[in-house]
Amino acid sequence: xxxxxxxxxxxxxxxxxxxxxxxxxxxxxxxxxxxxxxxxxxxxxxxxxxxxxxxxxxxxxxxxxxxxxxxxxxxxxxxxxxxxxxxxxxxxxxxxxxxxxxxxxxxxxxxxxxxxxxxxxxxxxxxxxxxxxxxxxxxxxxxxxxxxxxxxxxxxxxxxxxxxxxxxxxxxxxxxxxxxxxxxxxxxxxxxxxxxxxxxxxxxxxxxxxxxxxxxxxxxxxxxxxxxxxxxxxxxxxxxxxxxxxxxxxxxxxxxxxxxxxxxxxxxxxxxxxxxxxxxxxxxxxxxxxxxxxxxxxxxxxxxxxxxxxxxxxxxxxxxxxxxxxxxxxxxxxxxxxxxxxxxxxxxxxxxxxxxxxxxxxxxxxxxxxxxxxxxxxxxxxxxxxxxxxxxxxxxxxxxxxxxxxxxxxx
Numbered sequence: 001x002x003x004x005x006x007x008x009x010x011x012x013x014x015x016x017x018x019x020x021x022x023x024x025x026x027x028x029x030x031x032x033x034x035x036x037x038x039x040x041x042x043x044x045x046x047x048x049x050x051x052x053x054x055x056x057x058x059x060x061x062x063x064x065x066x067x068x069x070x071x072x073x074x075x076x077x078x079x080x081x082x083x084x085x086x087x088x089x090x091x092x093x094x095x096x097x098x099x100x101x102x103x104x105x106x107x108x109x110x111x112x113x114x115x116x117x118x119x120x121x122x123x124x125x126x127x128x129x130x131x132x133x134x135x136x137x138x139x140x141x142x143x144x145x146x147x148x149x150x151x152x153x154x155x156x157x158x159x160x161x162x163x164x165x166x167x168x169x170x171x172x173x174x175x176x177x178x179x180x181x182x183x184x185x186x187x188x189x190x191x192x193x194x195x196x197x198x199x200x201x202x203x204x205x206x207x208x209x210x211x212x213x214x215x216x217x218x219x220x221x222x223x224x225x226x227x228x229x230x231x232x233x234x235x236x237x238x239x240x241x242x243x244x245x246x247x248x249x250x251x252x253x254x255x256x257x258x259x260x261x262x263x264x265x266x267x268x269x270x271x272x273x274x275x276x277x278x279x280x281x282x283x284x285x286x287x288x289x290x291x292x293x294x295x296x297x298x299x300x301x302x303x304x305x306x307x308x309x310x311x312x313x314x315x316x317x318x319x320x321x322x323x324x325x326x327x328x329x330x331x332x333x334x335x336x337x338x339x340x341x342x343x344x345x346x347x348x349x350x351x352x353x354x355x356x357x358x359x360x361x362x363x364x365x366x367x368x369x370x371x372x373x374x375x376x377x378x379x380x381x382x383x384x385x386x387x388x389x390x391x392x393x394x395x396x397x398x399x400x401x402x403x404x405x406x407x408x409x410x411x
Contacts, residue, residue: 005083013065014039015081019099020060020068020200021046026096033099071201076190077104077174086111094219094245098198104174105194109165113289114144115281116217116242118235119153119227120260124366125378127153127228127260130252132160134225137278139164143285144193146220148213149182153227153235158185162192167220170197171213172205196220214238215245222285223248225275229263236263239272248284250275255367257411357381357389362398362409369406 007015018039019029024046032042032049043059050057072078080086082099086107091097103110115138119127135145135157145161147154149168158166168189170177174197177183189195198216199209214237218224224242226249229235239249251272254261268274275281357379364370364378376386390407393399400408 004085004087005081007081007084011039012079012081013062013069014043015100016065016068016079017060017062018043018046020065022058023050023055024057026099029099068201072102072104072174075104075175075201077102077195079103080107088220090114090221090247091216091219094215096215097219098216100198102174102197102199102201103194104196105167105190106192107194109144109194110167110196110220112144112165113142113285114146114167114221115285116146116221116224116238117153117157117227118147118214118217118224118229118238120229120233120235121150121152121154122260122363123152123156123228123378124258124260124368124370125364125375126366126368126370127252127254128156128378129370129374131156131227134227134252134275134278134281135160135166136164138225138281139166141278141282141286143222143282146217148210148217148234148238149178149186149189149195150234151179151181155182155185158189162188166193168193168195169213169216169220170195170205171199171209173197173199173201173203175201176204178205210234211237215241218242218247219245221247222288223250223281225250225252225281226264226267226272227252228254228260229267230259231262231266233263236267239267248273250281250284252276258366258368260366357385358393361386361389361393365399365407365409367408367411369402369408372405372407375407 018024018032019026021043024032029039032046033039036042036045046057046059069079080101080103082092082097082101087101088110091101117131117135117138119131123131131153139145139161144165144167145157146167146169147157149155149158149170158168166189168186172178174195177186186195196216198212199205211234214234218238218241221242224239224247226235226239229239239251242249249267249272251264251267252275253268254264256262256265273280273284361375361379364375372383372386376383379386390399394401398410400410402408
């Protein structure tokens with residue numbers, strides 16, 4: 001990658017202070033730095049600009065920025081600024097690219113050609129099995145695989161691509177792993193791949209932070225693969241971002257009887273590339289690597305020494321959800337430096353009681369037959385427990401066993 005800008009330690013702190021200030025998002029950050037010639041000068045001008053706009057603004061203090069920088073360093077991570085040599089070129093090219101990206105892991109990983117894979121949290125066993133195969137095939141072809149560390153499809157993506165290289169994009173701070181069950185997986189990713197986030201340390205993810213994360217997931221990649229997605233889902237938001245960013249969109253087809261396939265089928269109808277194997281993705285993306293200079297256009301750098309004349313609105317649609325300070329869990333400026341699971345109320349736990357296993361298996365099954373081994377793996381239970389529950393479901397007429405041992409749900 002060509003050399004980019006080189007920030008001093010004080011400039012890096014100014015960048016962090018500006019993006020952590022209340023009401024300042026990526027577009028506002030770009031407008032301010034380009035107008036005033038740098039983040040430091042923008043910070044000095046911000047109070048007057050806020051008064052002219054008829055609003056108050058809380059500016060992140062130098063002490064707060066230093067604490068977050070030191071906390072990230074203790075965690076083993078660092079910040080990468082937009083335009084620096086290690087900042088991913090594909091992400092740099094998108095609208096509202098994060099000015100500062102927190103990284104935990106290997107910076108070289110986020111610089112390699114990548115494919116994003118996303119899908120349902122409530123994935124079917126067949127969808128999970130196909131996801132693992134696709135992720136392995138795409139990774140073996142030389143691509144890094146990016147996802148969002150959510151339950152279901154995202155988890156399968158990361159697990160299957162640990163050996164070849166994977167990147168997880170978090171909706172909260174790098175010390176706030178969500179969901180809780182993926183804390184161990186996050187640590188493994190940090191050792192062999194990378195975790196990235198634009199949010200402050202100590203920030204617990206909120207529902208509205210996930211679409212922000214999704215634009216980074218698609219922005220890091222040449223293309224996005226949707227495996228399973230309901231008609232209204234975060235996966236389709238990621239696909240929309242990919243399309244708007246000029247990236248390729250792929251979708252795995254599914255049974256019209258399965259609501260989890262509805263979103264992907266509609267994407268295919270609307271022009272997404274049908275995907276049933278990793279080769280479908282590689283065939284489209286591999287030729288792009290032969291002309292990397294044409295992929296994303298000229299680098300979109302921010303000024304640190306020159307001034308611009310125009311100032312677009314500061315408080316744009318991304319700025320409204322900008323994180324201005326850590327949550328109460330990081331109160332008083334104390335930055336935690338451990339992996340802390342952050343459960344949210346809409347992330348249901350996996351069943352723990354034997355009586356719950358039948359409904360759980362039905363959730364995992366779809367009209368597409370799946371092997372018993374894949375169903376057992378997806379359930380997280382023993383083969384004996386799954387076999388006993390399947391007998392009851394078959395007797396109730398809810399599950400159909402196919403020649404060869406495949407299992408499907410009766411609709």
